[in-house]
Amino acid sequence: MQLLDELSMIYTATIMCYATFSFSQSRLVRQVLGAGLLSLAVFITLYYHYLQDPDFHQNAFALLLIVIMARSTYVMEVNIRPSLKEKYGTKSRTGVDSGSVTPAERLENDNRDRAILKNMWIMVVLGLAIFLGGFGIWTLDNQYCSKIRHWRHQVGLPWGILLEGHGWWHLMTGVGAYYYIVWAVWLRHCLNERQDEFVLYWPSVFALPEVLSSEDFEKKQCQRWTNDYSNGHIQANGKKQANGNGNGYGHGTREDRKSV
Numbered sequence: 001m002q003l004l005d006e007l008s009m010i011y012t013a014t015i016m017c018y019a020t021f022s023f024s025q026s027r028l029v030r031q032v033l034g035a036g037l038l039s040l041a042v043f044i045t046l047y048y049h050y051l052q053d054p055d056f057h058q059n060a061f062a063l064l065l066i067v068i069m070a071r072s073t074y075v076m077e078v079n080i081r082p083s084l085k086e087k088y089g090t091k092s093r094t095g096v097d098s099g100s101v102t103p104a105e106r107l108e109n110d111n112r113d114r115a116i117l118k119n120m121w122i123m124v125v126l127g128l129a130i131f132l133g134g135f136g137i138w139t140l141d142n143q144y145c146s147k148i149r150h151w152r153h154q155v156g157l158p159w160g161i162l163l164e165g166h167g168w169w170h171l172m173t174g175v176g177a178y179y180y181i182v183w184a185v186w187l188r189h190c191l192n193e194r195q196d197e198f199v200l201y202w203p204s205v206f207a208l209p210e211v212l213s214s215e216d217f218e219k220k221q222c223q224r225w226t227n228d229y230s231n232g233h234i235q236a237n238g239k240k241q242a243n244g245n246g247n248g249y250g251h252g253t254r255e256d257r258k259s260v
Contacts, residue, residue: 006057007045012177013064014041019184020071023191054142072184073124079191080117082110116190119200123183123209131176134169141165178208185211 014037022030044060078088101109141148152163161167182200189198189211199217202209212220 006054007048009061009173010044010057010064011041013061013068014038016180016184017064017068017071020068020075023075023188058139069124069128072187075191076117076120076187080113080120080187082113085113112195113190116186116195116200119202120183120187122205123179123202126205127176127179127183129176130172130179134172134176137165137172138169141169175208182209182211 018034018037022033025033044057048057048060078084148163148165152160155163186198186200189195197214199212199214200209201212201217201220
């Protein structure tokens with residue numbers, strides 16, 4: 001069961017590797033790449049089962065992760081950054097003729113792509129930090145399992161849950177992987193020149209990002225503005241009613257005093 005738990009990381013990494021390297025490649029290249037990565041996953045599985053050494057699994061996963069991140073960031077930079085994409089870009093244009101774009105439109109597109117690239121780098125750094133943090137906790141939990149378990153029993157519930165390193169590993173690597181998936185989806189839309197059809201909805205760094213179609217984004221924005229307006233309207237009416245009650249009570253008191 002432990003092998004299945006850990007080898008799923010390798011299988012996920014190979015799928016991510018295929019998605020990263022197969023973009024805009026020919027069918028033959030994609031087939032060769034898929035067969036090669038499948039063979040690599042089988043080799044790692046069999047060799048890890050033979051060695052029973054966690055260090056081999058950790059090193060193999062770390063190497064795959066480095067390759068994926070290096071390739072993904074390279075593709076992102078040379079295909080989105082305005083100063084690089086014209087010279088080094090490898091993405092396939094979907095009917096976009098650079099000669100038909102006016103200077104004003106080109107400037108607008110460049111500013112849009114710079115803003116997209118900035119958000120992408122924030123997403124990459126944050127997602128990678130969360131993922132590596134979970135990976136580091138998992139490594140420490142494997143090396144000092146008995147000691148951490150002893151501390152957990154000493155602390156007791158409920159605070160002992162905070163020392164569940166395996167649980168933190170699942171949580172943090174899951175969140176980090178989610179960031180990567182959203183980033184990859186958003187990057188794929190940008191590589192296909194569909195930045196105007198989809199929007200990265202990420203209200204703050206404390207919220208999970210998501211890629212929405214422009215229509216869904218407009219609906220969500222309208223719903224958000226409606227809720228904000230309703231809440232503000234209710235609060236404003238509440239203040240007016242409170243002020244009205246206060247003013248009415250004051251006038252009534254003055255009238256009573258006059259009559260007395």
